[in-house]
């Protein structure tokens with residue numbers, strides 16, 4: 489819903505009154521943070537996510553410079569989001585912090601972080617050594633473009649959208665791939681894992697230890713991020729096309745793995761499966777909120793892989809004349825009909841949703857710590873999933889529940905507090921719809 493110019497003027501007047509009131513109440517420097525969004529649309533889930541990101545950056549800067557927040561207030565209005573912080577500190581220092589965020593944050597161009605000193609006088613960027621901000625479209629210095637209306641609202645909106653999408657696309661690639669990497673590292677640390685490499689011994693693997701795995705996992709960090717990106721970039725293409733590109737990236741990742749481990753296969757299965765899952769999350773991504781829906785992610789994995797994996801099996805059958813050197817998985821399929829990890833993926837990883845995650849959740853709910861819950865799940869998966877569903881080394885049921893557990897429990901951008909109704913206790917004014925939070 490758009491806002492009228494009159495509503496924007498009213499909001500501006502309201503802000504000025506509120507600033508005055510807060511300055512009067514606290515007698516402290518005041519930071520007033522709003523979003524700089526062109527056009528009539530001032531509020532949306534994406535704008536709120538950006539606003540929240542800005543609030544986090546401000547609070548981190550305050551914390552890092554020992555600036556105490558005496559009171560804060562958040563207003564979420566259809567005329568735009570507003571945050572007010574009454575802070576104990578030097579107004580010039582605080583203005584410098586705010587200017588730093590505006591100039592260096594990837595979303596800084598969309599942030600307006602005004603600072604008023606304790607007398608209510610607004611500080612200018614130039615007073616703390618900052619420069620006047622340039623045009624968001626062409627970069628020309630000063631406000632010349634805005635005052636002469638050199639760019640259309642549509643141009644301004646397109647640039648704004650581009651800034652927001654680009655930032656959250658990269659931010660989510662980083663977050664999702666770091667969760668995936670962490671689950672690879674956690675997986676090898678879980679102890680005991682009979683027969684597998686853990687913190688105590690190498691199980692039945694004489695050629696590797698825990699450090700072979702940490703070396704391999706670290707080498708895969710760029711690949712995991714790339715898989716999320718490939719999913720994001722191919723949202724408009726067919727699921728099969730996404731998978732084809734993921735596979736090409738996987739070949740390069742295998743080379744990186746072998747280079748890191750001196751030729752030992754530590755994560756070949758994980759490259760295939762975890763890469764596919766990261767790609768699926770990328771396909772389902774939107775800038776407002778990354779996808780955390782397990783069923784949708786697993787379903788996307790199945791859609792992407794079914795066709796290609798059927799083709800794989802037909803190829804294996806065709807090459808049964810011995811013309812091709814077969815992998816263990818290919819031999820198992822050919823001689824015993826075992827579909828292994830390919831079949832598991834084409835079916836949407838049922839061992840994750842039916843066994844791995846329920847067992848992990850139950851163990852955590854029963855009060856087991858993280859290691860023990862994962863170790864129990866490892867044993868349950870070993871004993872309850874027949875080899876024709878899991879393949880040789882059981883990487884999938886072991887790794888994925890933890891990854892999905894991370895994805896579904898990782899800190900979300902919390903729902904921003906709605907405007908609280910009622911009286912402002914402190915000022916005693918019944919017409920003031922705001923709430924103050926005291927640390």
Ligand SMILES: [Zn+2]
Pocket residue numbers: 623624625626627628633638639
């Ligand atoms: Zn311009």
